[in-house]
Amino acid sequence: MTRARIEATRSSELPNSRLVLQFVYGYNGKDATSQNLFYNAAGQVVYFVAGVGVVYTRRSGQAGSPAVEAGGGHCQHFFLGHTDDVKALAICEAEVDVGGKKYPPRTIVATAQVSSHDEGPYICVWDSRVGSQQGETQLARLDFRKEDRGFSALGFSPDGVFLTAVATDNAHTVYVYDWRRGRMVSSGRGQVGDPPQVYGVEWNPHAGRHPSVPHAFLTFGKKNIKMWGREALPAGGGGPWAPRQLSTGRLDMQNVHSAAW
DSSP states (O other), rough: OOOOOOOOOOOOSSOOOHHHOOOOOOOOOOOOOSSSOOOTTSSSSSETTTTTEEEEEEOOOTTOSSSOSSSSSSSEEEEOOSSOEEEEEEEEOOOOOEETEEOOTTOOEEEEOOSSSSOEEEEEEEESOOOOOOOOEEEEEEEEOGGGOOEEEEEEEETTSEEEEESSSTTEEEEEEEEEEEEEEEEEEOHHHHHHHHSEEEEOTTTTSTSSSSOEEEEEEETTEEEEEEEEETSSEEEEEEOOOOOOOOOOOOOOOOOOO
């Protein structure tokens, strides 16, 4: 028996082939403290695994779609705009205009990742209706300091104007952003301590939809719950959000894992 000799030449050129993500298995239900699974307007399930935003549907992917059938009519498409693990997710309940284009309720999603070796943590806002291998569905990106480390919770205001993000620094800084303009409106101390101290954020569902109902939201977590209200300015308009610690009266405060208005 003779052995065939294969000659191989070294090359600095990239190969013509590349890996394409087909299906993501698993779900991050272990260390996420806030709600991280939602249904979008199309009835698809939106969640994250590692650094991937996943949109899961029971039916087969359409021809030419990044959604790939995995058997039994199951398919997924992905948002791949992150470079490290995603730790928080939120879905916008309102119709929103971005750059003159209307996005129906429950189509826009925000995902937040941890700080990586090369850059600080950041938040991506994207359209969950269309899959993307290169992140073309991204509508906005909000960059933060490395000291913020990552995020434990996100929440859109009911009118879709603002996005609240709770960082995992030792102050659990609570940021409020006008995300379409990429402008920070307010920041404040959520709770001091080793993370996670703040588990979630919940907006007043009527805020911004009626003139008599001001924007307000709750943050809650390890033996704490705070209501954040926006201060009125003498010249009109709203100022920064300020927190007010809530109590349970004579009862000892326990860990708060969820809240609703």
